[in-house]
Amino acid sequence: MIATLLVTDKMSPELRARIVQSVRGRRGAPGRSRVPFGKGLLRATLLVTVVALVVAVIVARRRANAELEAERASMLAKIRREASTLTADEKRIASRVEEWLVRSSGAYAGDSVLPELRVAGAFVKTLSRPTVYVRGPVSSFAAPAGVAESANGSFGDAFVLCLLDPPGTRSEKALLGRARSALGGGERVERVAPHVTRLHHALRGLPFLTSAFEQRVERAEKPRELAVLRRELDRAPLEGAKAAAKAELLLFAMDEPGDRSQPAELDGERPHHVRVGLVDLTTRRLLVTLRRRVDPSGLTAAARAEYASGIDSCGLALDVRAEVMGEGEGAG
């Protein structure tokens, strides 16, 4: 057994004995240690404590690192899995859409409808294709920031509902019914237009499926940073984003400024023109572009107070359908 680590096998027994004696500090007075036992015990305890703390810290850090890496791997897997369902072109949906919106927000070039849509059933069939929808003030579409703002405020509204599921008549009551349905939680819109996705979903969710976000995840060094990224990722409307990215059509409605000399309704609606466009994103063709005036002044006071905007939107949808499909009153 080695009495001290200071001796080696190459040393003579005499030297080893003297080194042991020196280390034990018993040269001066036989039987009595020059190095106090208590001091050694205290240092041993201190050292064990320090080592235990160091080990605990190391283990904790390793565990935290493992958890961090697992979380990172999980996030990256999710991102890559979700992103793998999209093509590069689909991931660029926002820029493709913005290009059309910016272009359409400029000077209005006049109404146009692709003749093939006028064939019976063609428009309805076209409207059944995956579509991304946005509506907002025309001025907001002049720049990407405005597009995002308008997209954020765009939902499946009475315009979408009435375009896909027009009321049987153009009576105020019928229009009011659709307007109420659109405002009442949107269940009917969801049922009628499941293939119509908000542009907001694409703008909000697709950045999480890019390599830039992947790099942020990969570079996150602290669990807190990764937790923030995870929270953002979980909140991102990825499903909606993917659906929006795969949209074949762009449906937009751009509200031109209203006549400010006229009083506004309680929901802000006042007579104004609305530009409606339908773009085939796959063929990069403008299918429909129309400009119609909406005017809530003809509505009854009861309907106008709360639903002027919805009724106008529904009416606008009927105007579009009538223009493209040649539908008259009660068509549908």
Add this chain to the structure above:
Amino acid sequence: MVLVVARLAYGRSPPGTFPLYPLSAAPMATELREDIPDLLHPRAGRRIDLERTRLTLTLAFAGGVSGGLFAEALERATLEPSSFEPAGFASDLYLERFVSQAFRVRIGHVEPNVTTSYLARLLARPPADPAVVHHRRAVLAELVSTPALRHELEHLYLDLCRLRGLLENASGARNWDATRRQLDILTALKEILDRMGSGFTAARSGLGRLAAFGGRVRAGESYRSLSDLLRYDARLATLSLKVGVGADGRIRGFEILAVSEDRENPFVSGPLRRWLAKIELFLRGYRFGDAEVMARLVDAVWSGLEDEVVALVELVGQLEFYLGALALRDQANEAGLSMCLPELVTPDEPRALQGLFNPLLLLSGIKPVPCDLTSARLASIMLVTGPNSGGKTRLLQAVALTQLLAQSGLFVPARAGSVALAPGLVVSLIQENKIDQAEGRLGMELLRIRSLFERLPPGAMVLLDELCSGTNPSEGEEIFELVLSMLARLRPQAFITTHFLAFAARLGREKKIPDLAFLQVELDADRRATYQFVPGVAATSLAGQAAERLGVTGEQLLALIEHNLKNGRAASGRGQA
């Protein structure tokens, strides 16, 4: 006169062929060991306190002491039995001063401080055993005949001084790195052992013990550990570097080609083990660090060599003894004087000292005039007469120091000659009155004469200056004659000076006292002392010459009186005015 006697009883062997046996020697605690480098004695032994010196060395090695370690150890060292009592001659011969001035070791430009008190003790207590004297004479003779050995011995002494300085922290500077200081001590120790082991192999005298000691230690485990540790300290590993030098001659960079550790060295262990060793020491209550590891190793190596270092402590004093004797001889040679190892003869043989001089004069910066001293027998009583300041007292000092140095086995202040070893020495040269003395001058002198005969052994050397000069000549001469007749019965080697010239002449004519001889200061044609001594009794002490030389003639004294009277009258006149 101070008369204190070194007492000795001796057996049937005639004086000079001893053995002599001490009557009152202090109990010896000499540990006879042949493995000790004892240069002073034919039977080697340890004469210093082993345990105490070892403890002091341990403390000095651990933290340094403020000087005195070696001196104190030598101060307490026991000496060879001696029949001499220093009180009987030391003060009359100014022995301490003589040693401090004579035994000044000079090696090149270095003049270390010698342990004067130890040397004075050695000289004041010459060994009773003639074998010791012969042993020392053989060492000195070899040092004189073989300059290379003296050179080695001088450098061994310098190495020992360096070791002493490191142990005693002679510089007094604070040691910022205790372990480095300890390694320096071990390095100095190794150099000493190496020099002892290799520098004295050709010695035939007692110096051969140095080689034997060095060889024994170097063959041992402790020395191997010492060498390994110093190698470990100096060269744990070797780096092979490739140095790149730029066009301007400056080093641009270097590259390590190879690193090799001295794996054969028992102190070398792996980096991990070295690190763990530090942890171990920390847990044992030491500081954490490489220095503490090295300190434990250094301590272990030192503890294996402590007994050898104790022997070196004693060796320092012994080297100073021999080198001091050689230094005195060198001083004499530089002054054109010679010193020799005298022939040791029996007291019955003739006295013959050529070129005898007084070393005290030489050390005072005065070139002494050597003289020849001869007589029919060494064991005789020499009555020395002559003028004042003729050199009688200086002769007695020279004879006494010659006897003392010869008894110690050293060179004597004479070109050649013979000396008979004596069992005691009594010197009385200085007459001092003490404030508490109970008797007058004569009474004190009579007491000392009584004391002399109470303790004077047969065959001792007795040197008395102006015996019985403290009373009227006629009565003093009676006591003088009595003392001489009694002294003759003890067959001493005696030298007695006197100004009782008529008395001395009468003794010469009557020849009633056996072995009584007469020496007188030789005078030149101008009746001035030549500081040579020839047989016979002086006709005059030339007191008149001395009085004239010192201004004590009638005319000179009268002139002084006239001068004082004139001054007195002048002072009286000023007082009346």
